[in-house]
Amino acid sequence: MTTIANSQLLQAVALLGAAVLVVPVFRALKLGAVLGYLFAGVLVGPFVLGWFTDPEAILGLAELGVVMFLFVIGLEMRPAHLWALRGTIYGLGLCQLVACGAALTAVAWALGAAPRVAFVGAMGFVLTSTAIVMQLLSESGELSRPAGQKVVAILLLEDLIIVPLLALVAWMAPAHERSATGIPWLAAITGLGCLLALLAAGRWLLEPLFRVLARSRVREVLSAGALLVVLGAALLMQLGGLSMALGAFLAGVLLSQSSFRHQLEADIEPFRGLLLGLFFLGIGMALDLHMVREHLLFVLLGVVAMMLAKALAIYAVGRALGDSHADAMDRALLMPMGGEFAFVLYAGAAASGLMSQEDNARFTAIVVLSMALAPLLSAAVHRLMPKAARPVLPSDVPPCLTGSILMIGFGRFGQVVSQSLLARDIDVTVIDTDVEMVQAASDFGFKIYYGDGTRLDVLEAAGADKAQVIAICVDSRSVADTIVDIGKESFPNATLMVRTYDREHALRMVAQGVSVHVRETFESALRFGSMALVQLGATPTEAEAIADLVRRRDAERFARELEGIDWATAGLANFKRPRPVPWTTPTHQPHPSDTLR
Structure with a gap:
């Protein structure tokens, strides 16, 4: 016992x-x-x-x-x-x-x-x-x-x-006791030296360290690196006779502008x-x-x-x-x-x-x-205390998300999407798992952070709960599906916009309740076709009218396919049957493009 x-x-x-x-x-x-x-x-x-x-x-x-x-608080204190x-x-x-x-x-x-x-x-x-x-x-x-x-x-x-x-x-x-305690000024100098060492490490070592760890794509290694930085900073301050909490706070401040701050948090x-x-x-x-x-x-x-x-x-x-x-x-x-x-x-x-x-x-x-x-x-x-005596202070915009859009994925598609938003001075926060992309985009002034968008804790740290729009621009169907599942469950107030791979993927997104989706090659292909018509002698107006017709037929076909899906067989029985898209013409004649994806 x-x-x-x-x-x-x-x-x-x-x-x-x-x-x-x-x-x-x-x-x-x-x-x-x-x-x-x-x-x-x-x-x-x-x-x-x-x-x-x-x-x-x-x-x-x-x-x-x-x-x-204190480290997490430091991450929020630029x-x-x-x-x-x-x-x-x-x-x-x-x-x-x-x-x-x-x-x-x-x-x-x-x-x-x-x-x-x-x-x-x-x-x-x-x-x-x-x-x-x-x-x-x-x-x-x-x-x-x-x-x-x-x-x-x-x-x-x-x-x-x-x-x-x-x-x-x-x-x-x-x-009789003071002689045994040593020279207090020596302790102060030691503390100052440790503080300067931490500042130097934060300035020149931490960002390259996390860049190397992120390239390994092993989640546990990056977590271990985060713990190493926090505990190492605390230990350094303790060796200098300073507060461990102060060391962790300073480490957080030094990493507050890092591309890895959301993942670290x-x-x-x-x-x-x-x-x-x-x-x-x-x-x-x-x-x-x-x-x-x-x-x-x-x-x-x-x-x-x-x-x-x-x-x-x-x-x-x-x-x-x-x-x-x-x-x-x-x-x-x-x-x-x-x-x-x-x-x-x-x-x-x-x-x-x-x-x-x-x-x-x-x-x-x-x-x-x-x-x-x-x-x-x-x-x-x-x-x-009466509530009237305690005025409500205006809430500051969270430092992790100063705009209203959180973009997940910053490949070719995401980069083009961001141009329209930046042209209207909308501050976009972006997370991506490509270390080279994060570094290159940061060099050009983009506010982009390293982070895995399939993790709820990373999305919360990036400010998804404050975002009006979550734009999912990743190039993987399975990753997009995972993020949509998390978004619908955890961030119901945000509008989800999804880059879909093809028609089948778009149908699945609608079944999951995503109202805003774009097939990644559809509009660019239509534009390409219009340019081909112009090269063959059509006027720009005629080419654009034909493109509009193809869009309309595609919308009609998409609505019919939604109506014809057996949701239980498709594994989507728990989702509401989506409302069909109104046809733009009273009748529909078969068209060769109906077979296209």
Whole structure:
């Protein structure tokens, strides 16, 4: 029995079972997935059911979920857009950091902590949980809106500030401990060197790497390459003493203009979701209920006072810098918690002798409780506030799709189709699996990305759910059929336009509900025939009239063939019988072209 209880497989089943049972309940109660994961973690942790006794082991692995989440966010943040946020980062972000640090230090001091301990405890609480805030923004749809982008900018600054904070803790350490911690400036130089190395790799190595991997046409290799970039960037930043999440975020930003960004996002998404949920479970397990019980008054007062002080400071700074009441209130309700980097800061302070282990445990409990309560507080206040007091912000156009057309396939057919759209200044997003085509088209200024159009996750990453038209211009009948099946099921609001191979393929597309389709050679062949007639002496008007007659006869013949199909025999019994195309003449005389495909 002991062997079974200690089985890693049993622990994995317990974690998955807790998440599967608890999280849907919390989502149904409109409390959010984050709070569900936290509650499930407390339930299976060492202080309730006791199924897990080492939450740190879980958190060590689960932190990769935060890393991958920041990578995906980075993919949506082009360098130009990030540069546009510099005013928010160094203006609003820095003011909020200073104001919250001062207010929280005063609160911790008033609770009885020594001045230095109060400062370290406060600065740890200033570092908001990136994972929780990003998840809440994602669930509410605010991530791509102006208010959400301000929060992202502030979180980025907080990720950056952890390095000077660690150096400051080493400098503040007692003299007998400081010599053992090394030279903080050397650590800062190492971190800067690792940062420059990551920027150089992103600038000159990543795009050629993915080009080589894509040529192999092995899906697993490209997925492995995506994981290598994310984890490699995180490891490089960790070696430099920086945040792993910051490294992944920068890697995402560097790849945000890459032709492979949609494919990378689709490959990372399954790992990100699972590991991020595991991270929240680990945070719930880390809540030391024995410590909370022993220091109940200090912990409860600390949670309430520090969350209130941080919320008030965030609101005051926002209003002072010109934010509306609604925007400042939203940010104050979203960010009144501590974060995962507080654990790193407190551990460093305890190791240097600046903080006792008891102080470390008490402030850690305060941070964990705040992370658990903040999503619940935000949901409760938003539910109670009148909707009129919360104006709806205009949604930004998603960076992955600024036009209204998503084109799949950019061969000869797709290139010609794009000319008409570009002539009207319509911004077209294109995905293709031909690496050489992607590179060549990108060199000519086309917005084209590497991506497999038969994968739902790739289509979603490319913005198919926002597209008005999905133009399927691939040169394979089977691939087109697969994309149509996905499109009809997952993107019902988009109009599907399909390049069909021949009459049989066109009939099948109509049977599947595709109303807009073009046989790839039909119109060009008609044009060729008209030119031949002109060369034989016909006038251009006569040639065009004959072409119109052939089109009409073809439409009539197509309608009769639709009426004559046995849909059950054809394997299409589940599709609605299409409405016949009206004939343009009351009667139809046999014509030699009726035998043509």
